[in-house]
Amino acid sequence: MTDHLLFSNIDEPGLRTIDVYERRGGYGSLRKALATPREELIETLKGSGLRGRGGAGFPMGLKASFLPKGDMQKYVVVNADESEPGTFKDRELMQKNPHQLIEGIVIAAYAVDATISFIYIRGEYVHQADVLEAAIAEAYERGYLGENVLGSGFTLSLAVHRGAGAYICGEETGLLDSLEGKRGNPRLKPPFPANQGLFQGPTLINNVETLSTLPHIVELGSERYAEIGVQNSAGTKLISVSGQVRNPGNFEIELGMSSREIIFGLAGGTFEGREIKLWFPGGSSSPVLTKDDLDLPYDFDTMAKAGTMLGSGAIIVVDDSTSVVDVALKVATFYAHESCGKCTPCREGTSWTRKMLTRVKDGSATPMDLDIMASVQERIIGNCLCVLGDAMAMPIGSMIAKFRGEFEDHIERVRAEQERAILAGVSG
């Protein structure tokens, strides 16, 4: 087991208060960062190899370097919408160690010269929002936020904004529209937020975990941080393991660890006598893997090579007691409900898929419907305005491809049962 970074001391009582956080060396990285020239700080972030922890895995330092220099209002926005099913790591980070996040925000804002920052937190995280509010108040009081942070001349305001319960507001441009008070719909890109984000100003938008990592990168230096993990997947990663495992929860791992070790070691493996049927390696939007893929190292590139993605690091385990039809219907229902409706393939494709799967489930579909369903997924993937459509089409497509037999058997079985019931009714 590697050293814990984000989760070091995570269960220490009172860590959420500024006194304990400071006692553990908190805000030391901020002092160090404020003494570093901005360009150098951005080079450090680039050199660390840190990739965004929200799902897309875009190199964080590179993104920060895209913000234009110069005298204009810039923003840092924290994506704390954590809406991907199976993902609950940011929740624990914010609830137990809010100052780590705040410190990361100030470092990032200083690096890109932003003076206004927001945490956009999902509406359901009521408790976490309260914890953050309290921590922000403490940070203001100690001079880590507000005018002239720690006497450096740098000024930053930070406010928490609660979402109203939409998956799409975890998509960065949808989040920005929502934060501006509009309907949370994704925007056409380009322009990217780095150029025109919040209120048309250059905006750095990052996930909670990504920003919580910054104090550690500053503390360790880019080289030492980059040594953790494997090629193209530097650092540690918080993994949320859920589903049919004995010991679900959040774990901090070094990237590149074997998937089997995560599921069977850290998460305690399946329940007695059951086998893994499929698992989502990166939240419900990642194409599924099967038990044959358990020995793959858990890192960005390996998952991509396996035709799926590491995503937000949310592993959902489904064992052989669960029907793949139920899993697929659950996923499709979720995305059909969450589609914003702006673009055609996602709006219509997700809802059509849900309707087809409902017919599969109740036995009124035919194998031809499976072909249509597979083709519908193909017509969604890559053709939408944002990735929400793909987020349904990729896992559904992978389930149809990998478990087609089970879908067909299910249709056949339900139909046979219905026929028997009808016959029984007739004869009775």
Next chain:
Amino acid sequence: MPRPIREMVTFTLDGREVTAPESTMLVDAALEYGDVEIPVFCYEPKIGPPVGACRMCLVEIEGVPKLQAGCSVPVKDGMIVHTNTPRVKEAQEGVVEFLLINHPLDCPVCDKGGECPLQDKSFGWGSGISRTVEPKRHFEKPLALSPLIAIDRERCIMCYRCVRFSQEVSEDHQLVLQERGADTFVTTFDGHPYVAPFSGNIIELCPVGALTSRPYRFRARPWDIEQAGSICMLCPAQCNVSFTVRDERVLRVLQRDHEGVDNGWLCDKGRFAYQAIHVDERVTEPLIRDGGTLRAVPWELALETAAAALRRAGGRVAALAGGETTNEEGFLLQSLVRDALGSPDVDSRRGGTLPLELHRALVAPALQASVPDLQYAHAVLVLDTEPVDDIPILDLRIRRGVRHQGVRLFVATSRPSSLDDRARGIVRYAPGAGEAFLAALDAALTGEGDVDALAGAAGADADAVRRLADGLRDAGEEVVVLWGERLTAGPRGADAARALLNVAARLGLAGRDGAGLLEVPSAANGRGLREVGVLPNAGPGLCEPSAEGRDADGIAAAAAAGEIAALYLLHTDPLLDQPSRRAWGAALEKASTVIAHAAFLTEGIAEHATVVFPAESHAEKEGTVVHPDGRVQRLRRAIGRQGDVRGEWQVLAELAARLGADPRVLTASMVSQRLFDAVPFYAGLTLDEIGGRGVRWPEREQAGALPTAALGPFALEAPPAAATANGRLRLGAFRSIWAAPEVAASPALSFLRPLQRAELSPADAERLGLRHGERVVVASNGHSVSALVHLRQAAPEGSVFLESGIAEHSAANLDGPLVEVRRA
């Protein structure tokens, strides 16, 4: 802001090289320069930047892994684009399939059937096979989105053009999307009907039959109708329109996109008031007064009665022309009055004329801004006009400039403007104190003169005037002043005009491209009528007349004094159009003959006219008009004249002939030719050249034929101070977009017919103990009108604003400048 200059770039489109201006969106470049249609639904550049929502325009661009939405990809040099590869076809078929999943196939009973982009695109890019067996989504339908628009949510394909129009073009912020995903639907924010001056545009924007016109619903199928292009004559905006005609009836009015005029938008008055062409109240045969009532008579009798009366009156004839008069009619009218009858008394303005020098200066080509200049200027000053009422379509143009081109907008008016919230600076001055305000602005721009005293005289805040001066000076070189003609009405009109010219001179607007003055005339063809000589002190081409006559106010006074025997009213009812009802009531009462061309028997006509000739509607007229920016536009007949209506140019020519001055014109185009020959700065114009797009005469070489006039700066007289309220209120009058006989006569629009309301500031209302919606009496000098209190946050304290141009309780009943407001 200078308009972007674009270099040409060459890209490859389906294997062919195509050259198009840089940064043109691919779909436009492909269609206009490569003759390749890439299908779109949500893309509509006149709304604003692309949104990439419908995904219909997906194309393959080499070097880019994913298919790209062609609506939002600007063309670049060397770009290689494929629009018909199997991959593109598969994606486009997919989008059509997705769109049809929930779209009802009720085309046979849908108004859009036959002219429906969804039908066309399904036919062109769909697979022709449906693979879905799922139930479609259902909504209650059709619902009235407003009295004018029906919404069928089942047909909606969620391109949200309508919502974007409401949010980003008209900025009324009423339409929104509710719910999400496949449950999304278009509605108003608060569930109230979508009532807004430009609401009808969403019908044309809708690419399916989800939004349909209630007046047009089920009236015709596309194969029953023809389109006829002309000009809307209901206000000075002169939008280019296309009339939908079936069996010689106008069934619908559509936009005919002209970037230089309307940008493809129409207001609801222009779109729906066509109904007034086909109502029973319309006058469609000649009438003469017989025993106190008007009765229909044959043309011959009407013409002879009119001719005889005019002959009797001789030099004691006066004529007024209203806004719907064409140049040709105005030209014939002034010739009839001047040449056939020998009277100099002819006018087309309200509230007095200006010295001829100033008329010439205000139309000087060097000072004329164009409509597109409003969009691209560095700064726009809206001065003494409310665009949404006076020239509605320019309200949208100004908003577009502010939103997309960063135009700095300033508003200087008495009455609060709907543009206030888009403005960087606002100056409010007392009603009628435009001259004093301009003098103050002039002083602030030069740094000489007492700004405080002048602003005080205008009832304006001196600091606001100074900030405005700074704002205009610092914005950049290109400044456009959009000013209302009412600024130069009244006895001090000439002084106000000089002050306006001074401001233009201080800002250096003369001769500067993209800058200048743009007048909002009080009448639809106000500018044209002046140019063709319907002024007491100017003949055709703003030349010196042989004798100077009386202006409208002078005519009213002379008529009341019995000096004028016959009044000739061409498309005007002075009781509605002129500022003082009482002066005109007396004038009409006293005149022994009142000859009117009218479509409706409004009060003044019904009670006083002795001969009424039926007026053509603008869908029946031929001729030319002049847009406020100098664009000569052509009216073409869309339908046959209704009933017994005759061409009014014919009537005027016939009367002239009977009075011994036959103009010898046999066709409408002969009159146009005669006019072009008579006005030196129109010389050489032809109807063909004007065509469907018009010609801006100030841009032509012949514009130099306009007699030159001094453009200032002038030494200004000290302006009179605005009346002190002393517990009473200053009276300001306005005419809303809906105050028109055509609106009142159109069944679909009659719900918008204005009732008198007294617009007050909350502070005044509190002082007077009045609440919003309460009925009050507004009185001055023993005359009073009844009104409902309408509180406006931005109304200046000490003023009350009342509607004019309405039949009952019009502001024209009151003398001002001060009135008393008390609870009824």
